Amino acid sequence: MTAESATADDMAPQFTALDGMSHTIPYRHLVGMRYSYVLLSHVIPLVGALTAIALIPWMPPTVLDIAMALALWALTIGVGISVGYHRLFSHRAFRTPTAIAVVITILGSMAAQGPLIIWVSLHRRHHQFSDAPGDPHSPWLSGPGLSGWLRGFWHAHFGWLLTHDMPDPLFYAPDLLKDKTLNRTSRLFLVWYLLGLGLPALIGGVVFQSWAAALTGFLWAGCLRVAVGLQLTWSINSICHLFGRHTHDTGDHSMNLAWLAIPSFGESWHNNHHQSPAAAAFGRRWWQVDLGYLFILTLKRLGMAQEIKPPRSSTAREDAST
Amino acid sequence: MNIEEIENFICESLKEVIDVPPDELARDTTFDALGLDSISRVGLVTQLGNAVGREIDPEMAYEHGSPHRLAVHVAALLGGESNS
Numbered sequence: 001m002t003a004e005s006a007t008a009d010d011m012a013p014q015f016t017a018l019d020g021m022s023h024t025i026p027y028r029h030l031v032g033m034r035y036s037y038v039l040l041s042h043v044i045p046l047v048g049a050l051t052a053i054a055l056i057p058w059m060p061p062t063v064l065d066i067a068m069a070l071a072l073w074a075l076t077i078g079v080g081i082s083v084g085y086h087r088l089f090s091h092r093a094f095r096t097p098t099a100i101a102v103v104i105t106i107l108g109s110m111a112a113q114g115p116l117i118i119w120v121s122l123h124r125r126h127h128q129f130s131d132a133p134g135d136p137h138s139p140w141l142s143g144p145g146l147s148g149w150l151r152g153f154w155h156a157h158f159g160w161l162l163t164h165d166m167p168d169p170l171f172y173a174p175d176l177l178k179d180k181t182l183n184r185t186s187r188l189f190l191v192w193y194l195l196g197l198g199l200p201a202l203i204g205g206v207v208f209q210s211w212a213a214a215l216t217g218f219l220w221a222g223c224l225r226v227a228v229g230l231q232l233t234w235s236i237n238s239i240c241h242l243f244g245r246h247t248h249d250t251g252d253h254s255m256n257l258a259w260l261a262i263p264s265f266g267e268s269w270h271n272n273h274h275q276s277p278a279a280a281a282f283g284r285r286w287w288q289v290d291l292g293y294l295f296i297l298t299l300k301r302l303g304m305a306q307e308i309k310p311p312r313s314s315t316a317r318e319d320a321s322t
Numbered sequence: 323m324n325i326e327e328i329e330n331f332i333c334e335s336l337k338e339v340i341d342v343p344p345d346e347l348a349r350d351t352t353f354d355a356l357g358l359d360s361i362s363r364v365g366l367v368t369q370l371g372n373a374v375g376r377e378i379d380p381e382m383a384y385e386h387g388s389p390h391r392l393a394v395h396v397a398a399l400l401g402g403e404s405n406s
Contacts, residue, residue: 025361025368029380033360118361168365174338183357 015128015172023172024125024165038161041112041193042230048223052216059212061220068200068221072110076196077229078265080108082292085116086267089176090123093280094296094308098181105185110196112226113233116186121172122164126237127277130252136164137237140253157238197222232264240270248275256288266290272311279311323374323400328393335369336389349390353383367392374400 084104087093129135139156204217244255260268269282283290299305333344363383386392
């Protein structure tokens, strides 16, 4: 390993299984908080999304609703979650000015996946144990046979939200707790999330001067966009540890899954990511489309992204042997 | 553990999120001022509970919102146990 890549790895806040199993909060201490979260961020958007579909014969979505849903998808799932919550904050894959970091945190909050500091704590612990006991959302720890597989899928996809022990942010995300600006932005999660539901309603209502347009804006670009986005990200946790190609020997079950690459902004090159968690790019070959990384390169061109970390040097060797 | 030892443990637990060495942190600095979110407070109380061998109600990190006040409360809990 070159001195250069060693430095890059040192800067990433990573934990190993040697750090131990503790540093979690028993889930029973947070039952009220997590049921409130699931109700607000999962149940309400799901009900809204089903309502949107049921209302199609009477109130079909406008072109503006579809455009807003797609734009908010790119901004929240792509920029907010993949580029921001995941690469910038969980892995410190690049650096960006505080103002950009705050905007990205707000966009990530609009994806309804919880406050930044909690998401980052969970994700760093996921990499610490990856598919071994201690991983908050592995599909491989629910017993043998078909029933274990099915229960594992459900756990990794959604069930873990209600049952896992919570990684202690004091241990897993002290860098973010200490950053007063990001800390405050993270704690306003609910405000940003509700803003993401309300803005499309406001825009639709104002543009068409009608309450009906405000409603479809809310239902399609707010609720349905959130509900599908949650399914997408939880699929990285479930499907991308069960199906796909395991190119790199990462010691876990992370997979590369091509058909999810575009909607996930590159997240589904998940085996590549586990091979080199601190790297900003998730694609390794020219055909492995990674829209999130394209966004980071765009930020770089604009002078707003520095110290973009490359994949671990062993990648080249492993790629050559496959 | 006495009050001072509990205070030291709390400040040591916070060492990654404060700007000064743990032994220099004023014991009456509030958890609010340190920017502790609710889950971090529960985490702190969980760690403290593990250290003293007794589960502590997470609400206590709100009701007794500084290293000193939390330490006084926990020391009283422990004292009450050893007396009974």
